[in-house]
Amino acid sequence: MNKLWMEKRNIALLIAPGLVFILGLILLPTAVALYLSFTNYDGVDYHSVGISNYAEIFFHDPIFWKSLRNAVLLGIAFIALQHPLAIFMAILTTYTGKWERPLRIIIFIPSIISTFVTSQMWVSLLNVQFGLLNRMLTAVGLSSWKQDWLGNPDIAIYSIIFVAMWQGFGYAYLLYYAGIKGIPSELYEAAIVDGASKWRYNKSIVLPLLSPVIRINFVLAIVSGFKQMETVFLMTGGGPANSTQFLGTYLYSKAFRDGMFGYGNAISILFIIFCLVVTLIMNRLLKKDIGEF
Amino acid sequence: MRKLISMLAIIMVCALVVSACGNSNKNSGSSNAGTSSESASASPSPSASPSGEPGKQVEFKFFSNNPDRTGGQGLAEQKLIDQYMSENPNVKITVETLSPDPQFQDKLKIYNASDKLPDVTMMWGQKRYLEPLVKNNALVAFTKEDFAGQGFIDAAFDAFTMDGKIYGIPKNTDFLVLYANKKLLADNGLELPKTEADLFKITEKLKSAGIVPIALDGRDSWPLALLFDAVVARKSGGFDLYHKAIDRTGSFNNPDVIASAKKIQDMVKSGMFGDGFLNLDYGGARNLFGQGKAAMYLMGEWEMGISSDANFPEDVRNNFIAIPWPASDDGKGKTTDLLAWFGGGYSVSAKSENTAEAKKFAIWLFQKQNWAKTVWENGITFPAQNYDEFKTGKETQVQNDLTSILSTSTVFSGANSQDLFSTSTAKSYLDAITEMMASKTTPEKFAEKIDGIAEKSHKEMNP
Known part of the structure; x- marks a missing residue:
């Protein structure tokens, strides 16, 4: 029994669902958000605007x-x-x-x-x-x-x-x-x-x-x-x-x-x-x- | 043996997890996002009827922002759709609804981006909604002849017209009025306000009696912008000022705007809207008036239903009247200048195989004995068409007041100012007005600020 739990393959198998969960629902959306933060996405289409969103926030957005x-x-x-x-x-x-x-x-x-x-x-x-x-x-x-x-x-x-x-x-x-x-x-x-x-x-x-x-x-x-x-x-x-x-x-x-x-x-x-x-x-x-x- | 059982157990668990995932994916794929729902209407099914009918079987989609199909405009839509289907057995109309409006507008954008615009859809007569669709050639163009003899108010089509072509059919006439509780004013020895100076007199008197002079929804900020429009219109004697400021042939940085802002700040300071109106929401303001705690209420014509709202005491409902926003003290701004706009309507998709049938339906919908008659007789709203011939003689006092305000008006504003801004600047504009009303800024700085916002909006809309 112990040996079963020690095998790397089994451990990987068991933590896979949790890992997929974290990857899919936390890390991946964060990466997408990071990507979209460099665009002017309005819900339909977008093109890249570089760092202008960040520039706007840092220099022209008192509400932020x-x-x-x-x-x-x-x-x-x-x-x-x-x-x-x-x-x-x-x-x-x-x-x-x-x-x-x-x-x-x-x-x-x-x-x-x-x-x-x-x-x-x-x-x-x-x-x-x-x-x-x-x-x-x-x-x-x-x-x-x-x-x-x-x-x-x-x-x-x-x-x-x-x-x-x-x-x-x-x-x-x-x-x-x-x-x-x-x-x-x-x-x-x-x-x-x-x-x-x-x-x-x-x-x-x-x-x-x-x-x-x-x-x-x-x-x-x-x-x-x-x-x-x-x-x-x-x-x-x-x-x-x-x-x-x-x-x-x-x-x-x-x-x-x-x-x-x-x-x-x-x-x-x-x-x-x-x-x-x-x-x-x-x-x-x-x-x-x-x-x- | 035990090892085998353990392995089997693990495999079972994994299989369960995986299958559960797969299943949920399939579900989410087939269901609609948000509160969207699709329902075929219960009426004669065309597929069941014999094919002896002339004309081929057609089925098309009607996209509405009224999920309640048993009351209000949803009822009017559904009644007419059902009637059309029974008159034309070869036509089947499916209704898709989505509310609230921002979500609806988002979905419309997505439909447009994927060229799947529903055949007939609710539309707003504002450039920021209409333009992307027109650019994409997604909308059918109508001509005025399509609606000849249906009693449309001429200006109603303006908001839906781009480059001389009509892309939507206006359904309502919206306008700003001041509702009043006749009895509450009379009990305090007051008459209805005729000029803005009267409003200040009323305020002084009512404040000592512990009554809010004018209930105003300040939390949503759009009613504040309507108030601003009304005051500017009285001060400058018309609606040209903000129209010109927004299309940049004029400017908000104008003595009339500064004077109006100052007047509004004085109104706030005098207590005209009561304490705490900046955190009073729509229902709160409506209740304040409906429960007889406020003498007047600034809102659009669509609140005429208060007169039949059983939640409010009879005393208030029986004394419920509507008057136009008072004239300016110098007589320059008259009560016949009406802040009126045609916000909503319907458009037809140009990219569907049923375009011709859908267009036929839309034109039928706005024959006067259909839309105009249905909404007026049921007390639902003010159509953008003449409804005189459908008057029943059983109209409420307030319905009659509103009718006379509308019919005696000589100047119409067309749009209200906030509707003319681009999507991203509209909110900044509303914020600036709220700030001004909270006296967080001076009238001069306010004028400068909104002029800057108008400039930005103009650049965004005309790149």
Whole structure:
């Protein structure tokens, strides 16, 4: 039996379907996209235009750079706001005794509801005339704080970032929570015997042991900031006046609304490159061996 | 023995995987992309009827953007197709539908590239859709005599005419109006606006009452461009300005454009469209008005159906009227200048063996007792033909208002500005208007910017 699995021919045979899958559905389309990004493909025919699509993006397309800036902004918001809070909540819930289970469920609920539903819910909550938020502000006498949350080009992006953080919070929390639960209880007992406070235990033992989880979560956060599409698409569609455009929504509108597939492909190629580079940098920055436990 | 069984198992798995792949390929090959669907209509089958009929058996395809065949324009199409087939048993018409419009337009491009254009197809009277087909000699040319006596509005053919030849038959008359809730205005001691200055007065009064003066769909941005056209037309006293700016015999960088942009920014600042209209979508704006939270609603004639929409309170429906966009304060822009265009129609393929039969059908379709009568009597839309003789006397108030707006107009715009731009610049133009309305740019910079876009569009369309 063992010998059967060792034979190279058999191994090749077994990984072939997966390999064909990756080749056919990821690498090949990427190669086609790369090729088309050098053309003016409009859905029917095309001819080569050299690097003019890229030149246009780099030198004459402020909306592309705005999309990129929004994506980076979202990634930073994830890392600077969402994740510290998620780690804090994850540590806190382990001390809540019988409330641990229900809390865990409540925190995770937003992540299991379809993005479509939660996005529409937030659109209603943030509606300028009939939204709950503005009504509540009026009710407590703060009507001067009322805002056009999604219709004001200066504010809309922050509303989007807030909602995206809210939607992703459950997953971030769950990963940290699982990480904390995976720390052997001996460490806790040993620390307590040595006279460590809970604060000290969490700071000097839990956080360092959590760092592989934090690392992977940070990478995921940055990449999901780049990939953000559906929440924006459903809440503002990239508007008003392109103020909430993200790479995904911009790429979609260029390719499928304006029929400029060549240009859209050029954006998608840059999109892939940015994601790869960011992942590489993040991995380098956060590389630190923490040893076995 | 065990080794043999394992090997067999692997082979089985592989066979399964491979066969599953092969199968799915075959399926995807035979099914249509997107939401496209083909359906033969239930009517006398010509192949079953005896061959005693004169004329050979013909079968051709009708490509429509109305998937709903039981209501709206889809119903009108289907009724007439069925009628034609029962009158001509040797003809069988298959219907293919695809929605929404951008997908339809994409498929049309693909059909054109592969020379397989359906015999009769929905068409838009815009250069960017029509030109590639005409260049490819894919469309049959009609003459005005084909439709003599059918009551067509003369200008309706303009959008479908290239180099003096008519490549499509216009089906609707679209025009921009201001719907109003008569009672809501009267309750606040207000009269219908006659000039743009009246709009500002109404705004002031209604704002303190917590009512949105004009519901406007700002998220889709095309209604904003229609508003821009209307205001520019009033300011400059006609529609020449943008027509000339787009064909580059004139310019958008013009004092009238700057003044209009400034006026629109003032309208926004005064709260004429309510807070948050830039993120209000089509249904949202329609609801705001329909539920009596807005006094007026800026939209095309096709929203006349609100008067019979059971989702809205009777109070609103009974007080639902339509008025033209108000005149300019100095009287230069009159209410009889109407922003009207003929957006949709049908074309016939020139590259099919049934071209002659399909052309015959298309001409029959637009005999006035067919298309014009059907759409008017069913309250579906405004035909591009005279429909006076089909009036039933049971028209709603708003249907009558719209009729009088249309019939008293002396100047028609032809196209609206956004339709005249090339595919890739149309979006930039709409974005620029949204930016201007969000006060992210000054009127002067806005005028400069859209003039640049018009220049780019002109270059793309006339290489």
